[in-house]
Amino acid sequence: MLEQLKGLRAQALEELNKVGNPRELELWRVRYLGKKSNLTQILRSLAALPLEERREVGAQANEIKKALESSLEEKGRLLQESILTSPRESQRVDITLPGRALPTGRLHPTTQILKEICDIFKNMGFQVIEGPDVEWDYYNFEALNIPQHHPARDMFATFWIDTGMGEKARLLRTHSSPMQIRLMEKERPPIRAIVPGRVYRYEATDATHESMFYQVEGLAVDKGITLADLKGTLFDFCRCLFGEERRVRFRCDYFPFVEPGVEVAISCLACNGTGCRLCGHSGWIEILGAGMVHPDVLTRVDINPKLYSGFAFGMGVERIAMLRYGIDDIRLFYSNDLRFLRQF
Amino acid sequence: MKVSLKWLSDYVDIKLASKELAEKLTMAGLEVRAIETVGGTWDNVVIGEVIALNPHPNADRLKLATVDLGTEQVTTVCGAPNISLGQRVTFAHVGARLIDPHTGEVAVLKAAKIRGVISEGMVCSEKELGISENHEAILVLPPDAPIGVPLDAYLGDVVLDLDITPNRPDCLSVIGIAREIAALTGEALRVPEIHYEETEKSIDAFASVDIVDADLCSRYCAGLVAGIRIAPSPSWLQQRLNSCGMRPINNVVDITNYVMLEYGQPIHAFDYHKLKGRQIIVRRAGKGETIATLDGSKRTLNSDILVIADKGEAVAVAGIMGGLDSEVTESTDTILLESASFNQAAIRRGCSHLQFQSEASIRFDKGLNSELPLVPLKRATQLLLELAGGKAAKGVIDVYPGKPKAELISLTTREVKRLSGLKVNIDEILEVLKALGFECREGDSGSQILVSAPYWRSDIKCSADLVEEVVRIIGYDKVPMTRLGSPLPPQKSKLSIEARQSELKDKLRNILTGYGFQEILTYSLVSLGKLQKVSPELELRIPPLKVANPMTREQEYLRTSLRGGLLTTLAHNQKFEQAGVRLFEIGKVFLPQGKDLPEEKDMLCAVLSGARAELSWQADKEMVDFFDAKGVVENLLDQLGLKASFKNSDDEGLYLERRADVIVADGKVGTVGDVQPKVAQAFELSNTVCLMEIDLEKLLTKIAGIKEYRSIPRFPSVTRDIALAIDEQMSYRLVNEIIQSFPLVTKVSLFDLYRGEQITEGKKSFAIRIVYRSPSRTLTDEEVDQTQKQMLDRLDKELGAILRK
Numbered sequence A: 001m002l003e004q005l006k007g008l009r010a011q012a013l014e015e016l017n018k019v020g021n022p023r024e025l026e027l028w029r030v031r032y033l034g035k036k037s038n039l040t041q042i043l044r045s046l047a048a049l050p051l052e053e054r055r056e057v058g059a060q061a062n063e064i065k066k067a068l069e070s071s072l073e074e075k076g077r078l079l080q081e082s083i084l085t086s087p088r089e090s091q092r093v094d095i096t097l098p099g100r101a102l103p104t105g106r107l108h109p110t111t112q113i114l115k116e117i118c119d120i121f122k123n124m125g126f127q128v129i130e131g132p133d134v135e136w137d138y139y140n141f142e143a144l145n146i147p148q149h150h151p152a153r154d155m156f157a158t159f160w161i162d163t164g165m166g167e168k169a170r171l172l173r174t175h176s177s178p179m180q181i182r183l184m185e186k187e188r189p190p191i192r193a194i195v196p197g198r199v200y201r202y203e204a205t206d207a208t209h210e211s212m213f214y215q216v217e218g219l220a221v222d223k224g225i226t227l228a229d230l231k232g233t234l235f236d237f238c239r240c241l242f243g244e245e246r247r248v249r250f251r252c253d254y255f256p257f258v259e260p261g262v263e264v265a266i267s268c269l270a271c272n273g274t275g276c277r278l279c280g281h282s283g284w285i286e287i288l289g290a291g292m293v294h295p296d297v298l299t300r301v302d303i304n305p306k307l308y309s310g311f312a313f314g315m316g317v318e319r320i321a322m323l324r325y326g327i328d329d330i331r332l333f334y335s336n337d338l339r340f341l342r343q344f
Numbered sequence B: 001m002k003v004s005l006k007w008l009s010d011y012v013d014i015k016l017a018s019k020e021l022a023e024k025l026t027m028a029g030l031e032v033r034a035i036e037t038v039g040g041t042w043d044n045v046v047i048g049e050v051i052a053l054n055p056h057p058n059a060d061r062l063k064l065a066t067v068d069l070g071t072e073q074v075t076t077v078c079g080a081p082n083i084s085l086g087q088r089v090t091f092a093h094v095g096a097r098l099i100d101p102h103t104g105e106v107a108v109l110k111a112a113k114i115r116g117v118i119s120e121g122m123v124c125s126e127k128e129l130g131i132s133e134n135h136e137a138i139l140v141l142p143p144d145a146p147i148g149v150p151l152d153a154y155l156g157d158v159v160l161d162l163d164i165t166p167n168r169p170d171c172l173s174v175i176g177i178a179r180e181i182a183a184l185t186g187e188a189l190r191v192p193e194i195h196y197e198e199t200e201k202s203i204d205a206f207a208s209v210d211i212v213d214a215d216l217c218s219r220y221c222a223g224l225v226a227g228i229r230i231a232p233s234p235s236w237l238q239q240r241l242n243s244c245g246m247r248p249i250n251n252v253v254d255i256t257n258y259v260m261l262e263y264g265q266p267i268h269a270f271d272y273h274k275l276k277g278r279q280i281i282v283r284r285a286g287k288g289e290t291i292a293t294l295d296g297s298k299r300t301l302n303s304d305i306l307v308i309a310d311k312g313e314a315v316a317v318a319g320i321m322g323g324l325d326s327e328v329t330e331s332t333d334t335i336l337l338e339s340a341s342f343n344q345a346a347i348r349r350g351c352s353h354l355q356f357q358s359e360a361s362i363r364f365d366k367g368l369n370s371e372l373p374l375v376p377l378k379r380a381t382q383l384l385l386e387l388a389g390g391k392a393a394k395g396v397i398d399v400y401p402g403k404p405k406a407e408l409i410s411l412t413t414r415e416v417k418r419l420s421g422l423k424v425n426i427d428e429i430l431e432v433l434k435a436l437g438f439e440c441r442e443g444d445s446g447s448q449i450l451v452s453a454p455y456w457r458s459d460i461k462c463s464a465d466l467v468e469e470v471v472r473i474i475g476y477d478k479v480p481m482t483r484l485g486s487p488l489p490p491q492k493s494k495l496s497i498e499a500r501q502s503e504l505k506d507k508l509r510n511i512l513t514g515y516g517f518q519e520i521l522t523y524s525l526v527s528l529g530k531l532q533k534v535s536p537e538l539e540l541r542i543p544p545l546k547v548a549n550p551m552t553r554e555q556e557y558l559r560t561s562l563r564g565g566l567l568t569t570l571a572h573n574q575k576f577e578q579a580g581v582r583l584f585e586i587g588k589v590f591l592p593q594g595k596d597l598p599e600e601k602d603m604l605c606a607v608l609s610g611a612r613a614e615l616s617w618q619a620d621k622e623m624v625d626f627f628d629a630k631g632v633v634e635n636l637l638d639q640l641g642l643k644a645s646f647k648n649s650d651d652e653g654l655y656l657e658r659r660a661d662v663i664v665a666d667g668k669v670g671t672v673g674d675v676q677p678k679v680a681q682a683f684e685l686s687n688t689v690c691l692m693e694i695d696l697e698k699l700l701t702k703i704a705g706i707k708e709y710r711s712i713p714r715f716p717s718v719t720r721d722i723a724l725a726i727d728e729q730m731s732y733r734l735v736n737e738i739i740q741s742f743p744l745v746t747k748v749s750l751f752d753l754y755r756g757e758q759i760t761e762g763k764k765s766f767a768i769r770i771v772y773r774s775p776s777r778t779l780t781d782e783e784v785d786q787t788q789k790q791m792l793d794r795l796d797k798e799l800g801a802i803l804r805k
């Protein structure tokens, strides 16, 4: 019987060597370790043997069983590993076939830039609010120091709403600044807010003019706010949006509702300041109008200009997008050609 | 405003290079749009005198001109008819770079043989020199032009093209700009000295002025010069007008323009003898009064417009345009000069009524001070005497009903610091303000002054204006940069309505782009046609707001729906797209509210059309239908934590057979359906278009501010599939409602809808998977069997739905 066991062991191990896949391995297990295997039979028949032989054969058989079991386990592990690593021809695919397409949607470039702008100011503690597109003359002009017949009305070609006799004049806001007034009527300083939204100009359209575009207005009012704060805030903004290497220029400009008035320009993105067609050979690209809120404006909303001061700014969103992406025609934005929109 | 540096140099020494000067002006608020160089390219062109003219031996129309260039005399062929002996002309040597009059390109001058005579160099026309388009005649310089001097040195100039902001009418003048340069560079300003001889006879003996409407004319000054001779202006004056972009006409008109450019005060010259009754009356025009203006047209006026009239009729539209009848002509010998202050609003109304602007009206409509007119009037008189001869009547007429009051403004160093952040001392402030012509008095303390603005600075009204003056002359670049140090305003709750509105929009944008929708933004203004196309009866229900002055009919009405924009965009893109198109817009619609501002409502609208998926070797090649749009709505609402139900809709823009209202918690929040074939056709859409529309305000009211956590189920579920045969007209909603009414049911999925041979005609079969679960215990098979039996009984009894075996 001992001989038989020895032979069994040698045979089992030899066959195990030939096993090449899990199915064969299972067959091998059934043959050598299964309920009907010789080894199991031998172990079952031990009781019938004399004590001496029983002990010897038993020890041997158990040892063989353990050895075969551990070989089985080892073989199983090896097989598993070779399955995971070995090439399988049947599973091969043509990896150059196109992947399954997922539908892709994108945000309009204006929305994307608006979000960038708003995020920068949000980080500086500005709150985002919105206002109406259709406005009273009062908010769009009068309250911003642009009474009727003021020459600055020339700066804002206006779409007027068809209005009956004796009705108050309504218009499509020509800038986002009316929200300065609406905001200050409602809130007391400290105020720090930006207003994104559509504005409208009664203008023939061309590559740089649209009858509708987006602006972001900003306003900060409190005690002790200065032109230096305006410069610092907008300098940070310009560098956040256009990169650390931009130079930023602040020059005197005129808007009726600020005093002092400021125009903010960045060094040209195309020529970096040496002068090119994009910047009209000046080296600078104007991107923001700004200034210190005019004392008359503050007085009108019942904020004492002797105690409080503030700055306001406004910028055209498409213009910034155009600079960012090198778009040369503003009319592309709202003609909504997918061949344009899908580029962003 | 264009201004020549040579002209400016009359009033201020300019030591900076023109580029640096332009930069300084730009930084200080006078933006230089362009720097134009006159000449600078005239190498080898010098001034000479024509000392001999002989006929060309071989050509009748050509002459041989001998020109004295100081160091040499040259003879050249010339064909210009205006050449004559003694003229000072420009002579180009061989090698000069001139403009070829035929091609317009720059070419280097070469020696040429003209009809057998060798010509070394030539006498130039304005066109060849690039001064104007004139090639008929040679350029003739004034008799005092220095012989032998390079033309560049004599005629060369630099012209700054400035963008003057509406608050600075004083800078629509050469002296105004010179004053800025003086303040910016620390140089002194020199203004013209005016003196001239007057005759014995007082002007009052010649004319009188009566201001009837003093509210529109605060001052009227007039002077009179008799015995003048109309002639062309001297060339220096012509050159200066040209450099500012004005065309020379004759000495009188040119002088009025010159003085206007010099001082910023418009001056008008009347032919005195054409004024009836020797009278100037300043009054409102009568209703329907007409005037023939200098441009040759007949204008009808109204009572908003101010006119200058003589005893009979209007002779000029005040401050805007002269009348033809009182125009200065060749035969004019006596001039009445007008220098007046007209109301800014009246000028603006007049210009907008007449659809006309002039150099004069552009200045008046910015608001000129009534202190201005007198000096320029005298300056014009002086120039008339010098350049057109004649004698000035004694004195001037000065009717001045509206003298403005000068006001004192207090300014402190503290105020400058408070607004600008720039620390300055009182001496620095004084230096700037005095250079700009401000009068400053000492205030109560050493750090305070009392300032009165010069009359030409009507824009200065408060201390903030003075702060700007100080800072812009010192330089905005000297202001430090600081970060906002003031406390933040109280932060708005994320649950505030504004915060939630904007968050909802962001969320919807993210969700929809995730579903493959491209965002578009379309115009708020649309055509009425587009609005009507979307929904034929729309105009009757809510007439949209109309713009009184549309640019085009395409953009005339404020949209009351986003659909038109989306359908137009879809149609526009259809021809370029092989695959299906999915678009959405989130934006405002404008619902009129009578005389009030319209309600501006945020809406979401999305459309799908064409193939369901991109064309691919594996994917679904079917076209989208109603259930794609509905699926989008269901998924989107699910992501917002909402459950939608759908009811029949009466939306006329959608296809009767395939349209539904989207209901959330018993309230309608939107619509979904296929676009009405007629509507689709009107937009030239070929495929079926599915559309969904959601009212964001209504949607927001349904969304709980914060989602509520429910614990993950601890007990296993039991899943059963059933198939029901049911009458064709029974809707799935009825079946679903009965099944969902059993509390143990946690999920119901319809996984097949079958019609056909296996089933009786007029019936359909729903295959439904039902998941049962209890939150408190493990369900037994018996419990589930029992529930399902009750369910099937109800389905049978209430809907006639039979379980298929």
Ligand SMILES: [Zn+2]
Pocket (backbone or CB within 6 Å): A268, A269, A270, A271, A272, A273, A274, A275, A276, A277, A278, A279, A280, A281, A283, A284
């Ligand atoms: Zn550039």
